[in-house]
């Protein structure tokens with residue numbers, strides 16, 4: 072239990088009292104939290120919410136990544152992953168390639184396939200439907216988290232379908248949930264610099280609302296540590312909170328720290344441990360209506376993934392075999408994690424691990440590789 076009277080910083084004490092009284096914090100509170108150096112008191116407020124929601128449990132998943140192509144028409148300056156057709160390292164996974172990879176994942180014991188890729192006009196809806204059906208045929212119990220809001224918007228336009236029609240087709244083919252990518256930062260000024268051809272923040276939120284109306288649970292991300300201001304971060308989180316008040320369809324908020332290697336963007340600075348802690352703890356407090364806050368160990372490293380569990384984070388993400396996107400941008404972590412490794416990151420921080428799919432369906436543990 073937090074004790075607002077014992078918090079030395081008056082403003083953080085007021086925020087703690089709001090949390091106890093279940094009054095949503097405002098934008099000014101959020102900006103204050105993102106700038107405070109008093110991270111221990113901030114963390115105690117964030118963890119009060121985390122413990123109320125999830126007790127001592129931290130979630131992880133055993134999953135694989137499927138990045139079906141790196142060919143992309145948008146070539147966002149923030150992206151180290153994309154290529155033009157014909158580039159030396161351009162690739163496209165055929166259905167045979169996908170079958171081989173998913174079979175290897177199933178042999179390992181994965182619960183989930185996470186699918187995202189570039190936007191390429193050559194790929195028709197039939198390719199995506201066949202991919203989804205093939206995966207479900209290999210193992211009907213595999214949970215498929217597929218395509219960002221940016222991809223859904225593109226597929227719908229290219230196929231001449233409305234978004235509701237597209238969602239119906241892809242749910243029928245096997246989509247179970249939607250990842251949170253493509254949100255980047257909603258603030259138009261910065262978004263236009265880092266991803267000028269990508270759909271606007273408004274459109275990203277609109278696609279998610281329609282997905283929620285179709286019963287799909289989704290994540291929401293925020294790319295930080297590039298050219299955004301603290302005010303942009305605050306605005307991003309509040310816009311997610313507003314949509315969540317309407318739909319209740321976001322299950323997880325996932326801040327992603329930007330890696331600049333091989334991109335056309337110079338990071339404004341390398342985020343410090345304090346920056347990461349402030350952001351995750353503030354997100355836990357601001358997004359009181361989003362159940363989970365996830366810290367991707369692959370983006371942050373093992374040590375920060377452990378630490379953030381005491382600052383509001385209740386999910387450290389998955390094994391993600393063959394992660395391509397952040398490693399193309401210079402992430403120094405491994406591009407795959409074993410289940411015992413993730414369990415150790417949780418246990419050694421004093422928490423109890425629980426293996427789940429992206430919809431937080433509990434799965435039995437025990438993969439030892």
Ligand code: SF4
Pocket residue numbers: 143144145146147149150151152153188189190221266269
């Ligand atoms: S970030 Fe996504 S949309 Fe932008 S270039 Fe990379 S793959 Fe394409």
